Amino acid sequence: MAFVSPMAVRQSTFTSGVQHCCDLTNRHAAQRTPSTTATAPKTGRAFSQPRMVQYEVRRTVPKIDWNNLGFQYIQTACHVQSVWKDGEWSALQRVDEPYVRMHIANTALHYGQSCFEGLKAFRGRDGRVRIFRADENAKRMSSSAARLVIPNVPEQLFLEAVHTAVRENEQFVPPYGTGGSLYIRPILFGSGAKIGLQSSDEFTLLVMVVPVGDYYKGGLSPVTAIVMEDYDRAAPKGVGHVKVAGNYAADLLPNMMGKSAGYPINLYLDAQNRRTIEEFGTSNFFALKGNTYVTPNSRSVLPSITNKTLIQLARDDGMMVEEREVDIDELETFDEVGACGTAVVITAVTRVVRGSKLYEIGDEPDRVGERLHSLYRKVRAIQYGEAEDRHGWAQELLLL
Template sequence: MGYALGETKFRFRAEFVEGKWQEGALTDDKFIHIHEASNVFHYGQALFEGLKAYKTKEGKIQLFRPELNFIRMNQSLRRLVMPELSEELFFKAITEVVKANKDDIPEYGKGQSLYIRPFAIGKGMNLGVKPSEEYIFSVFCNPVGVYFAGGLRALDFVTTDFDRASANGTGQVKVAGNYAASLYPRQQAIDAGYAGVIYLDPSTHSKIDEVGAANFFGITHDNVLVTPKSSSILPSITKRSILYIAEHMLGMKVEERECLIDNISEFKEAGACGTAAIITPIGSITHKGNKHVFSTEVGPTIKKLYDTLVGIYYGDIEAPEGWIREIK
């Protein structure tokens, strides 16, 4: 896999003390010094978001639908009984970090971007199983390349008997524990020669849920874009955008419904989507030793979706209203 191209100098930090979030400020300190009994180490009060800044041909710096990241971060905070962020604090942090590190934003035409990572953790002495009384909210960033090395190409995935999250657990929020649980099955897949895993629904293991840390979608033989509907799936901003692009810009029918693993032949193309992966074509899925091949090449519909989405990212295609926030 590709990805981080280097570190940046500045990040933003704010603390929650005495019942309220402090104003916060930029810092060049890459390290966080906290008590060994902090909740983040023992009871997992930790969550994050991911978004990107892109540089256009004209040199403008723009974010893609960051309001949805703000909404989703507060959903995660509520789920872990952590104090919510104000819109003002969230966007102050994002804006100051992007501006302070603007020289590290990759130039237009390289297919690269500035990945922005807001996160929040519980801190302070706490040995009881209860929410922290103090928290840190921070935002840092790194210039990044493509998530999967080799660019846009079809990759092979395999199903796993492990679950990423339970039906009524934390699958719909972006908490750190979800990713810790995914490391072992992911490593098993990579060791076996696959790009990653396909998670099935935790209740019956008969329906596709997600593709590693990304959302799944498929294109049926009659050109319908389908994504799984499940209570344990993270609501992907990229997936939501792809559904809109398919329906309103490419004239396709879209559906959110169950995707049975034993019926994947209904799809002529399949892909994974997310902030990091953008759109990654799935060449094959191996399930219980049986390999179903979609295509060894990038399918035409996935290519259209990818080109349209990336065109919006970099300002080459006009975005739907409200999708772009320019950093000036």
């Protein structure tokens, strides 16, 4: 029976960031239209063949409407990868097709041995590209890897992979002034074949990038969050504190249910007592109360790099910071509440629904408070090279 042959993966190798052996002439290539391919069986029973969307290598730089980018997949020129086998990580390779060829018995697909990161590169006012706090993502990926019995990715390799992926796709970093950025997604997973439950003997690190738009083009707007009573995000001694793929699979259903009920964001409580606030589905919880910045200190919350950034900015401004248990009933005592994460920096949460109870935050829940606006502007100004980066968070793109 005929079958769709595995895709050829055009690759090139980097050693110390220098590219060898590859056709780079057309590498920043074109808008490619997905085409579908189906191959009919020649003999025997007529199994219907799966229709595969096949992406070809980009041959020219696509036309991108930079001012209207959302948060959606757009094919860029390439991703980079390194494979761990026999105790070592390989030299970085550039891969032009947006596919991964992997064994059907890999442990990521079967047992969820997979973790990832999310960070951004920004084109500044001076035209330079800066990557925000990648060293923190490297550390968090090490902690996720350790929990999943995946070999450590040395910080140097992580940073080289991130900088190389951005550099090889530099034309996809949105222009300054559009509010867009290049979202960087490092992924680390067990790619070797095992059928019983055990750790893999081969691992793959990939770094892909996608240009994304300014979520809050019209300024921050207030949202209402929901507590989904029948769902928990993370068990007290589970894996909530690391960025593993399975956490997001568990959040998909309650997330979609919340959205279809009209709530863009879910607030999770502690799974044991359902009294204290943990975090939102894909962002940390923080609140401002007088001169104090409050955020939960649960060990099943993902340590957000944006939260860490906001904590430092709050301290720089002379605020007190409390990392402690936060009872759900405290919501009404806060002046402002935010959800923070790389994707949008801050979402202003002014109402929370739990069953028949509606919590309203601050005196004017139809407006976003001035201090959330101010924190949001400060982070963005550092990211776009508009304000002094006194903590050295935004690293210029390295020419490795």
